[in-house]
Structures are given as C-alpha cells and as structure tokens.
Amino acid sequence: MANMRMDKNPMPEQDPALRRGNFDEVALGYDRETAMDEAARCLRCKVPKCVQGCPVSVPIPAFIAQVAAGDMEAAYAAVAAANDLPAVCGRLCHQEDRCEGQCIRGIKGESVAIGALERFVADWHLAGRTAQDAPPAPEPNGHSVAVIGSGPAGLACAGELLRRGYDVTVFDAFRHPGGMLTHGVPSFRLPRAVVEKEIARLERAGVKIVTGVQIDENRSIDSLFEEGFEAVFIGAGAGVNVPLNIPGEDLKGVYTAYQTLPLAEGVSLGKRVAVLGSGDMALDAARSAVRYGAEQVWLICRAAAAEALYARKEDVARAQAEGIEILPDHEAAEILAGPDGRVAGVRAVSVEPDGSQTDERVIAVDTVVNAASASTGQRLLDSTPGLNATAAGGVAADAVTGATSRVGVFAGGDAVTGAATVIGAMAAGRRAAAGIDVYINSR
Ligand SMILES: Cc1cc2nc3c(=O)[nH]c(=O)nc-3n(C[C@H](O)[C@H](O)[C@H](O)COP(=O)(O)OP(=O)(O)OC[C@H]3O[C@@H](n4cnc5c(N)ncnc54)[C@H](O)[C@@H]3O)c2cc1C
Numbered sequence: 001m002a003n004m005r006m007d008k009n010p011m012p013e014q015d016p017a018l019r020r021g022n023f024d025e026v027a028l029g030y031d032r033e034t035a036m037d038e039a040a041r042c043l044r045c046k047v048p049k050c051v052q053g054c055p056v057s058v059p060i061p062a063f064i065a066q067v068a069a070g071d072m073e074a075a076y077a078a079v080a081a082a083n084d085l086p087a088v089c090g091r092l093c094h095q096e097d098r099c100e101g102q103c104i105r106g107i108k109g110e111s112v113a114i115g116a117l118e119r120f121v122a123d124w125h126l127a128g129r130t131a132q133d134a135p136p137a138p139e140p141n142g143h144s145v146a147v148i149g150s151g152p153a154g155l156a157c158a159g160e161l162l163r164r165g166y167d168v169t170v171f172d173a174f175r176h177p178g179g180m181l182t183h184g185v186p187s188f189r190l191p192r193a194v195v196e197k198e199i200a201r202l203e204r205a206g207v208k209i210v211t212g213v214q215i216d217e218n219r220s221i222d223s224l225f226e227e228g229f230e231a232v233f234i235g236a237g238a239g240v241n242v243p244l245n246i247p248g249e250d251l252k253g254v255y256t257a258y259q260t261l262p263l264a265e266g267v268s269l270g271k272r273v274a275v276l277g278s279g280d281m282a283l284d285a286a287r288s289a290v291r292y293g294a295e296q297v298w299l300i301c302r303a304a305a306a307e308a309l310y311a312r313k314e315d316v317a318r319a320q321a322e323g324i325e326i327l328p329d330h331e332a333a334e335i336l337a338g339p340d341g342r343v344a345g346v347r348a349v350s351v352e353p354d355g356s357q358t359d360e361r362v363i364a365v366d367t368v369v370n371a372a373s374a375s376t377g378q379r380l381l382d383s384t385p386g387l388n389a390t391a392a393g394g395v396a397a398d399a400v401t402g403a404t405s406r407v408g409v410f411a412g413g414d415a416v417t418g419a420a421t422v423i424g425a426m427a428a429g430r431r432a433a434a435g436i437d438v439y440i441n442s443r
C-alpha cells in the first residue's frame with residue numbers, strides 16, 4: 001500500500017548563513033529511513049511515464065521498489081544498468097522537467113523525489129556499502145573506438161560501447177577527467193569525490209581514460225584512425241562563453257564564467273558582482289561569487305521570472321536563500337568604467353519583443369561575470385577536413401545516430417547542441433554508441 005502523503009520528504013541541507021562561507025555540498029542527501037519512506041510514495045504505475053521522461057530510461061519504479069524493500073544493492077544494480085553516472089544525475093538532472101515532471105503523484109501533490117532516491121542509492125554504492133561493483137565486461141568484440149572528451153557525453157558513449165564489447169579509449173585535454181562535472185559545476189552542488197568515484201567505476205569496468213591529450217592539428221582525428229581506431233566519437237563540450245557584444249566587455253574586471261568557476265577558495269571577485277546569464281552556469285557563478293566573499297550579487301537574466309531560469313528549481317530557491325538578487329527580464333546593455341578604467345557598473349535594460357526598452361537601471365559593481373550561453377571551440381572543426389559545423393558553431397551530427405559529415409566520426413552532447421544538460425549529453429553519447437556499433441558492424 002503506497003504512502004499517500006502529498007509532499008516529498010524534504011532534502012536536508014546546510015543552513016544558508018553557514019553555506020555562504022563554504023564550498024561544502026549544500027544538499028545533504030536522504031538517510032536510509034527517509035529514502036525508504038519516500039520510495040513508499042511511488043504508485044508503481046503499470047505504464048510508468050517517469051521512465052518516458054528520463055532520456056536514458058532508468059527503470060524508475062523497479063529501482064524505487066527495491067529501495068522501499070530496503071534492498072539498496074538491487075536498487076543500485078537496476079539504476080547502474082541504465083545510467084553510468086547516477087550519483088551525478090541524482091544531483092544535477094532537471095528532474096522537474098524530466099522524470100519527476102511526468103510522475104503521476106505530481107498532479108495532486110508533489111512528485112516522488114526520484115532524483116533524491118537515485119542519488120541515495122548511488123551514494124550508498126559509492127560509500128562502499130554494497131558488494132556490487134562494475135558489471136563484468138562482455139566478451140571483447142575486437143574493435144576499438146576513440147572518444148574525445150571525458151564529460152558526460154564521452155563517458156556515457158564509452159560506457160555503452162564497453163557494454164557492447166568495444167575496446168574504448170577516452171582522450172581529454174584536461175589533466176582531470178569529467179568535463180564540466182569536474183571543471184565547471186562547483187563542489188557545493190557536486191563534490192569532486194563523487195565524480196571521481198563514478199569515473200573510477202567506469203575505469204574498473206574497462207574504459208581507458210588518457211588525460212592531458214588534446215586532439216587538434218597536432219594529433220588529429222585522422223591520426224586516430226591511422227593509430228587503428230575504427231570510429232571516433234566527439235564529446236568535446238562547449239567550453240567557450242559566447243561574447244556579450246556590448247560596450248565595456250573588454251574592461252578589467254569582466255570575466256567569463258569559465259574563468260571564475262574553477263577558481264580556488266579564498267579568491268575574491270570584489271564586494272559587488274553582477275553575473276549575466278539565465279542557466280545553471282549563471283546561478284553557479286553567482287553562488288560561487290558569494291562564497292568568494294562578495295557581499296552583494298545580482299543575477300541579471302533575460303528569463304521572465306526567477307522561476308523561469310533554465311536551472312534546477314531547488315537551486316534557484318537555494319541561491320535566493322543565499323542572498324542572490326535575481327533581476328529577471330533584463331539584459332546588460334553596457335558595462336561601465338570607473339575613473340581607474342576598471343569595471344564600475346552595469347547598465348541593465350528590459351527589452352520588449354518589439355525592441356522598445358521599458359526599464360533601465362545602473363547597478364554599481366566591482367566585477368562582471370559573463371555566464372551567457374556557451375559554444376564549441378573551433379579547433380576540432382578546423383583540424384578535421386570535411387567535418388561540418390552547425391549554424392551555431394557546433395559539430396553537425398545526426399540527432400539519432402550521432403553520425404557527422406565525416407565517415408566514422410560521430411558526435412554528441414554540448415559539442416553539438418551548445419551548452420545544455422548532463423542527461424541530454426549522456427543520452428546523445430549512448431545513442432552515438434549505438435550508431436557506432438551499427439556503423440562498424442555494417443562495414
Ligand atoms: C557551472 C555549470 C553548471 C551546470 N549545471 C548543470 C546542472 O545542474 N544540470 C545539468 O544537467 N547540466 C548542468 N550543466 C551543463 C552540463 O555540465 C553540460 O551540459 C555537460 O557537462 C555537457 O557534457 P559534454 O560531455 O557534452 O561536455 P563537457 O562536460 O564540456 O566535456 C567535454 C570534455 O571534452 C574535453 N575536450 C574538449 N576539446 C577537446 C579536444 N580537442 N581534445 C581532447 N579533449 C577535449 C574537455 O576538456 C572536456 O573535459 C552545467 C554546466 C556548467 C558549466
């Protein structure tokens with residue numbers, strides 16, 4: 001008999017006054033008792049719409065039934081068969097637009113806390129409380145594939161190829177794998193140890209990860225084929241913030257989010273910071289600025305309201321509790337200089353669809369952070385003859401198979417779409433793995 005309580009079990013979290021001063025994880029996770037209680041709210045629908053809402057089709061009712069029964073090992077095995085990064089997805093997926101958005105319990109009350117439960121079982125596993133580890137790799141099929149980029153797209157592609165018997169090598173330009181999970185998302189939302197452990201599990205399963213190797217004109221995609229790889233997947237992400245193209249953008253004190261996010265603790269961005277952008281990255285840049293010591297932080301965004309930001313709703317609420325002032329329906333028209341030539345303010349305007357301005361205000365700030373959308377860097381496109389780009393500058397790839405304009409080269413994730421989501425990138429990586437499988441087997 002399901003627990004018919006209307007509300008989710010709340011996620012315990014660090015007190016806002018405390019967390020403003022540290023980079024420790026804000027959301028603390030369910031304990032076993034709370035997880036079992038929440039799992040009992042699932043109705044075990046015969047046609048589970050939540051699964052349709054999940055881009056990698058996690059068997060949600062099945063794993064939640066195992067949590068309700070207290071068998072966390074079986075719950076983890078069910079999740080991990082579909083999702084190579086469940087502890088990451090439980091924390092970062094926009095569940096309200098995905099699985100939880102489809103949950104039948106959400107019609108009259110709150111949906112089942114699917115993400116929190118996925119996080120719980122993954123954390124249970126990562127804490128070493130289960131005997132279950134990487135499933136044994138299937139018989140090698142004798143084919144090898146190179147993956148460029150160790151973010152969610154590359155890792156999901158590699159994990160799926162491994163399950164299909166491929167020998168997979170992932171190359172990443174950075175010294176530490178994980179893409180934006182390691183180099184973007186701050187530790188107060190995704191602790192580094194969580195990412196490291198999920199990647200270590202994939203490595204134990206057999207994925208080879210080579211870091212500090214940039215694939216470009218010096219070691220090109222063509223040279224990977226010469227080395228014997230039979231197909232290449234590009235999961236190179238979108239690591240460049242799009243320029244704002246407004247006056248004052250080149251002033252001292254203007255940074256991109258990618259410059260500020262990986263800063264070490266103790267770095268100061270000044271007392272008053274304006275962050276420009278509407279997504280998770282912008283929210284994270286603003287929340288990081290608070291933790292770097294800023295006293296006032298504004299998030300200037302085109303979204304019509306705080307609730308309309310393209311970010312996890314619970315993180316919007318947490319950011320507001322940390323004192324971030326969200327200025328919706330506005331965009332920066334100009335960054336203003338002070339007498340010393342550094343940033344002194346931002347002129348923000350509200351622009352109607354017909355181009356008229358209905359509001360203008362000047363906010364005095366020490367620092368401006370550009371967290372506007374991101375696009376793919378050019379180097380892979382430039383160093384790979386015949387690789388076509390999208391109009392937005394990404395790698396052009398088939399939406400179903402991931403095939404690009406170059407035979408044997410596939411692509412997915414932010415490299416194709418521009419900055420998007422973890423689970424979208426993972427789903428694209430998995431689809432491309434299936435496309436690579438068909439391609440190699442049909443040669
Ligand atoms: C601050 C921030 C917060 C975010 N929060 C969320 C969130 O809450 N929820 C959510 O769903 N999404 C979030 N995102 C978006 C999410 O992180 C990305 O959509 C996702 O990481 C994209 O995965 P990817 O594998 O396509 O690319 P990436 O994660 O960017 O990984 C690409 C990798 O490719 C490597 N690479 C690039 N070029 C080369 C080359 N030529 N040779 C070798 N290696 C190369 C890079 O070093 C990098 O490691 C956030 C992003 C940021 C920046």
Ligand code: SF4
Nearest residue numbers: 054058089093098099
């Ligand atoms: S992977 Fe994301 S969308 Fe899928 S069930 Fe987990 S939290 Fe929901």
